[in-house]
Amino acid sequence: VSEARTELPQGTLDLLILKVVALGPRHGYAIAQRLQQISRDVVKVQQGSLYPALHRLENRGQLAAEWKPSDTGREAKFYRLTPKGRARLKAEEADWRRLTEAVALILAARAET
């Protein structure tokens, strides 16, 4: 477990969830695992806030959910991206890039004398 964890900036959790679900339908636990894996444990999602976020996205129609049999033999709730969710993902991704590039530029600037 990495000690240098970073708090997620406000509002990015939705973006990350949408991105993960875009790779294919998944249940909640798998989404949590996947987030941790991809970020090499730098980003540790508070599991307590994951589910409310999932439900909120479902409620807004950006995710759709379905109960399907899973590897454990029990039914699990699988989330997948809707066209609406895909559009939001695209917009948020673009936003995020612009922002990070801008921040990087500012950080790279040298002091002028």
Add this chain to the structure above:
Amino acid sequence: MSLWDRLFRTRRLEARLDAELRDHLERQAADYVRSGLPVEEARRRAHLDLGGLEQVKEACRDARGTRLLEDLGQDLSYGLRVLRKSPAFTLVALLSLALGIGANTAIFSLVDSLILRSLPVRDATSLVRLQHGSWTNPIWEEIRDRQHDFLAGAAAFSADRFDLASGGEVEPVEGLFASGSFFEVLGVPAMLGRTFTLEDDHPGGGESGAVAVISYAFWQRHFGGAADAVGRTLALNGIPFTIVGVTPSSFFGPTVGSSYAVAVPIGMVDRVRHAPAGSRLDGRTTWWLDVLGRLKPGQSVAEATQALRLAQPQIREATMPERRHPRDLEEYLREGFTLVPAANGFSEIRGEYERPLLTVMAVVVLVLLIACVNLASLLLARANARRHELGARLALGASRARLLRQLATETLLLAVPGGLLGLALAGWGSRILVGQITGPGGPASGAPVSLDLSLHWRVLLFTLGVTLVTALLFGIVPALRAGRLSPRDAIEWRRRGLTGEGPGALGGPLVVTQLALSLVLVFGAGLFLRTFASLAYRDLGLESDGILLVNLDAQRSSVRPEQRAALLARAEEAVGAVPGVARAAVSFMNPVSGMGWNESFEVEGVPPPSGRDRVSWLNAVSPGWFETYGVQRLAGRDFDGRDRSGAPFVAVVNQAFARRFLGDRSPIGRLLRPGGPSGAMPPRVIVGLVEDTVYRSPRDAMEPIVYVPMAQGMDGDEAWPFATLGVRSAGGSPSLLTRDVAAVIAGVDPAVSLSFRVFSEQVGASVMRERLMAWLSAFFGGLALLLAGIGIYGVTAYGVSRRRTEIGVRMALGAQAAAVVRLVLGRSFTLVALGLALGTAASLWLSRFVAALLYGFEPGDPSTLAAAAAALAGVGLLAAGLPARRAAHIDPARVLREG
């Protein structure tokens, strides 16, 4: 997932949520087990990672978006439980709300129907009327012939009462003279048959003869809604009319406050009134028509007025009154026509009742405010009692917003049923109130007031608004306090009851407000009660009890006008002989009928008063009239049989006349001349002096009156078309005489129409407005007193219960009962004193606005104010005294034992 599912299938949703989270926990635990942890530890870790299961669930429920509605259901059922647990509180709250909201709605529905609402006609906002009262028919005809120069259309009308009976006691019906264009300009179509055309409106009738349009209500009442009513004949004042149409039920006529039954064309006026042809139609000094018009599309009222003023010189020139002073004529030509918006119609009673209604509106708003304050302090006391509950809920993790919503729901649970009850009360109350309003035509006419009080959207909106504002007012203080609550406070406060004001302190300002408002209302009630009393018990200068008034209309009699005085004298003589009648006398004007006849005078050899002061009231009476009405003769003689036409002209004057015209010199033997150039009156010798009587209304001062003998009054065609026979009963109730009197008069001339009125009732009706104001303000003032009493009692009793321990300790340490009472009363007295001081200032300021409604004293009358303050102080003492007495009987031993 549909909204329906989300709202009503919550059980399934909850099961699913549970399953999803459990699935997560199991997968996580399984992963931990795989990485080598023991099963128990794996489960513990999984739970820790997720955080509190219930918190996550709550957050997920919030994410569902239907949270508010779900909570509402919960809040409602919880709120209902709380209200059921304290039925006394619930009952008091509901009753005071229902009363407050009901009173507001009732008065507002009157304000709405009388003042605010538009006429139920097409596009009422483009209607205008010609300002300042009535117009002559020649003026109307000039306007009619030029209407398209300045308006899209113009119409005229005049209200009257028609008699459906042919002689004998009248069967009055509300009538309307309407121009041929009337219904078309208003945009009122016929529901059955047709309305008038220009062709119908010619002097004496058009090609279709004498035609009439009837209202829906009259059609139902008189013809039972028969489909063949159109085409039938209806006799009005004995003249047959053919009914050509029925108007829709929504149309009650152009006048708010009365409902027309039958309309006939203006051209029929002289025939219907049995007047010589042309007397109204051609009369250039008979002002009887109201003129209205419809604006052209896009035209403003100012533009229409301007256009009308361009035509004014021609209209005025063509309609100059005859026999007038040149100065008057100049003024006649100069006075400009003005059009004003007429969307809400015409009204006789609006002018008289507008200010009283708005005053009562203010009163009921104050009453509601007081009721709100009362409820707020009751709720506050309850909220304090519930602090522990609320604190516990906060400690268990309820959000503050959630608690506020809970309190708001409970408030609405009181306000909404209160509002509904109020609405029911209002429907009943407003009908009673309308019954108390004097009808159009003054107290003598006895015409009914009719207002459309059906629930209008504006009234419903008003009630809804009042209910919500009320809920906000009385619910907000407790809610704010709950918002400030911290869980620790709530739990600790329980133990802290030994001394200090604690959270009850806010009750103080509320009680002060309530007392101040109550004082305003009680003072107002005092003012209106005194006004009514001074009018009702005013010495009118005549004895109104025991007199039956018989209003005689001789216009349909075949007797020629110059013989009418003799006809009236015969009727008087016949009625005087009826058993049970002490005496009878005829007059042209009846006192306190609201009607008047005046003329300007001067007395020969005495410099005349200036300007308008030269005008004196006038009446024509038969010999014995003064005695019949109980008017004292002070000098000279009464009229008698010698004062007939042909004999020297004589007059009797009252004291006020002698004072103003003669400076209190004896009037007997002096020569009285009409002051104007009209020459309508011959000079008369004053032969008698009588004491002052009220002429038109008890509200008026004693004004100069000149009496002339009936036999020497008007001559020719104009003589006495109507008169009043005053019949003094020998002892029995005057209303018992009607049948015999009617029979005797029918014996004299069956064509004379009669209507009866008991004089004392007519006098009563003339102060109806003041009676209504006194009645209403006394009722609401009493209510305010009661509410103030409850408020003071509540706050004092609450204080005593909170300081029970302190009082017990003090008594154990030797405090006397009197000291305890002082302790308790001290604070209540401070509140009462503050409330009275504030209320006095408010009363003095507000009373200026009702000055016009008062009679006989100044609006800021100190003795009334002192009496009102004393009444409130008394109630305060009583209300605070009861808990204080109980405090003095606290048993210190018990208090100390119980802690």
